[in-house]
Amino acid sequence: xxxxxxxxxxxxxxxxxxxxxxxxxxxxxxxxxxxxxxxxxxxxxxxxxxxxxxxxxxxxxxxxxxxxxxxxxxxxxxxxxxxxxxxxxxxxxxxxxxxxxxxxxxxxxxxxxxxxxxxxxxxxxxxxxxxxxxxxxxxxxxxxxxxxxxxxxxxxxxxxxxxxxxxxxxxxxxxxxxxxxxxxxxxxxxxxxxxxxxxxxxxxxxxxxxxxxxxxxxxxxxxxxxxxxxxxxxxxxx
Numbered sequence: 001x002x003x004x005x006x007x008x009x010x011x012x013x014x015x016x017x018x019x020x021x022x023x024x025x026x027x028x029x030x031x032x033x034x035x036x037x038x039x040x041x042x043x044x045x046x047x048x049x050x051x052x053x054x055x056x057x058x059x060x061x062x063x064x065x066x067x068x069x070x071x072x073x074x075x076x077x078x079x080x081x082x083x084x085x086x087x088x089x090x091x092x093x094x095x096x097x098x099x100x101x102x103x104x105x106x107x108x109x110x111x112x113x114x115x116x117x118x119x120x121x122x123x124x125x126x127x128x129x130x131x132x133x134x135x136x137x138x139x140x141x142x143x144x145x146x147x148x149x150x151x152x153x154x155x156x157x158x159x160x161x162x163x164x165x166x167x168x169x170x171x172x173x174x175x176x177x178x179x180x181x182x183x184x185x186x187x188x189x190x191x192x193x194x195x196x197x198x199x200x201x202x203x204x205x206x207x208x209x210x211x212x213x214x215x216x217x218x219x220x221x222x223x224x225x226x227x228x229x230x231x232x233x234x235x236x237x238x
Contacts, residue, residue, distance in 0.1 A: 027115040027118055029111075030112065031218055036212050037205075043205060046150075046151045046198070054132070058136070058195075061136055061189060061192055065138045068138070073190060077139050079155065080187065080188075084158075085097075085106035085166075088180055092173060092176070101225045101228075102226040102229055104226075109158075109213060110162060117202070120151065120152045120205060122149075125149075128149070128194070129194065153198045155188055156206065157205055157209070159202075160182075160210070161209045161210040162181075169223070169230060185202060185203065
């Protein structure tokens with residue numbers, strides 16, 4: 001399967017530049033500044049349309065869809081319909097929405113991640129796999145899935161950014177949480193709505209968003225409140 005040659009650590013280490021106008025994204029940043037998130041600077045461009053790399057990715061997606069069991073396809077469809085922190089509920093065996101401080105924290109991550117994703121989509125204008133090859137998709141197209149907003153994936157960025165923060169809150173469950181984040185991103189490939197390189201870009205950008213948020217004092221105060229809430233529920237460090 002085609003993958004970026006640039007290591008994730010190197011992607012995250014690239015110096016940040018100006019993002020552009022705030023109007024480029026339908027979501028607003030509340031904790032981070034535009035200068036802290038520059039998708040065009042931290043992400044390499046996606047494979048060129050019609051290139052060998054793009055064709056290889058299309059071939060890989062066809063293989064993924066063909067090999068997916070009915071159960072895995074159902075999971076991918078469920079994931080497509082649930083773009084919120086509740087994606088981790090089954091993994092953890094708890095309903096995160098019933099923990100107000102924790103839920104508010106993760107929804108804040110979701111908003112920042114969505115703004116970063118929207119900026120990346122607006123800059124790169126990559127055609128979705130089913131736009132390149134209409135025979136590919138295994139999931140119904142959601143109304144918001146525009147043909148040219150493939151890179152990066154909003155779902156995957158949510159999974160990786162919220163997963164990173166949640167793993168810091170519950171270090172004893174970090175492996176399960178991060179595994180679920182990766183599987184959630186993989187669902188976008190099973191659905192045929194994102195290329196593998198879209199998901200890699202989302203991993204890089206989602207991790208960057210989470211790391212920047214955890215270094216932000218205002219966000220960190222909410223993180224500490226969520227950690228206290230989890231401790232009182234006898235979940236912290238689980």
